[in-house]
Amino acid sequence: MIPLDWVHVPALLYPSSLLRLCCLPIGYAALAWVWSRPRADWVEGATLPLAVIMMMTGGGILGLLGEEQTLYRYLTATLLAGSTALLLFPVTLAWTIGGAGASIACFVGFGLFDPASPVKDTLVFALFFALILGAVVRARRTKMILQQHAFLLNLRGALQERALAGANARLALLANTDALTGLPNRRAFEDEAARLWSDPSNPPQSFGIVLFDIDHFKRLNDTAGHAEGDRCLAAIARAIREVLPSTGMCARYGGEEFIAILRNAGPRDVLRFAEHLRATIEALAWPNPGIKAPVTVSLGLAVGETDRRSETLAALIDLADAALYRSKAEGRNRIVPSWEPTLGEAIDRPLLPAQLCA
Structure with a gap:
């Protein structure tokens, strides 16, 4: 100027x-x-x-x-x-x-x-x-x-977008969570297991599967009622959270059956976790009027190396399922691995019950 x-x-x-x-x-x-x-x-x-x-x-x-x-x-x-x-x-x-x-x-x-x-x-x-x-x-x-x-239009759009994102997050959580126990459901387990098993960014690692269910759960429902059965499931879910390591995931697989993933876990680690879990649930002393004894669980174990092939993961779960079937057939309230435990594993697991089956 x-x-x-x-x-x-x-x-x-x-x-x-x-x-x-x-x-x-x-x-x-x-x-x-x-x-x-x-x-x-x-x-x-x-x-x-x-x-x-x-x-x-x-x-x-x-x-x-x-x-x-x-x-x-x-x-x-x-x-x-x-x-x-x-x-x-x-x-x-x-x-x-x-x-x-x-x-x-x-x-x-x-x-x-x-x-x-x-x-x-x-x-x-x-x-x-x-x-x-x-x-x-x-x-x-x-x-x-x-x-x-x-x-105001931008604010309304932002609020609607935030509300929609929150609703979607809640729906995703509900879709992947078992309402009764609060644990992940079978769908969530399958998605997470497939992701961990096939993710190319993860190096090959030892992968443990623990499949277990509640012994004589039908008798508990038949004698004490389904409400008592639901309370029992919720109590066991709380016990699972107490012993589950931070690198693991446990889901309700269906009915009274549960399944856990253990990452970077060898046979000895899987055996230790399984015994800790079995003993913790037995210590609940939850009464089962149908058999006039406390509630217990039977467990089947499998361990494999990730190779990013879905059929290998399915075979590993099948091995744990077969081991669980043997556990129930041989007396229940016991742990059955799908492999032959070595002498070193047997010496280094003093917490395992005497009735451990090979």
């Missing part, structure tokens, strides 16, 4: 430099400082009329210091420049109208000091600019309404 002032009226170079380099930046810095801090609504709104008054005052002072007709030209240019503030300042409609009124008031006030401009001309041009600023204010109001509408 200083070079423009100098080209327009060379005599205004020094007052223009003083005003634009010193006075006005101080005022604008004060406004910026106010906007950078927590503020009341009225303080925020008042900055628009103050900014407009500073602009009009600067233009009016330069116009009075210039030649004939300079005041009118400076006031007109400053008024048009100040109208951009009416569009840019995000204040309420009342303060926007106040900023427009301050512009017109400054225009009329300085215009009355110009002897070269008749009062009539000043008032006519003031009315003309008032109509223009009225259109600007109306455009600003429309802009704010559209912005608020867009914000």
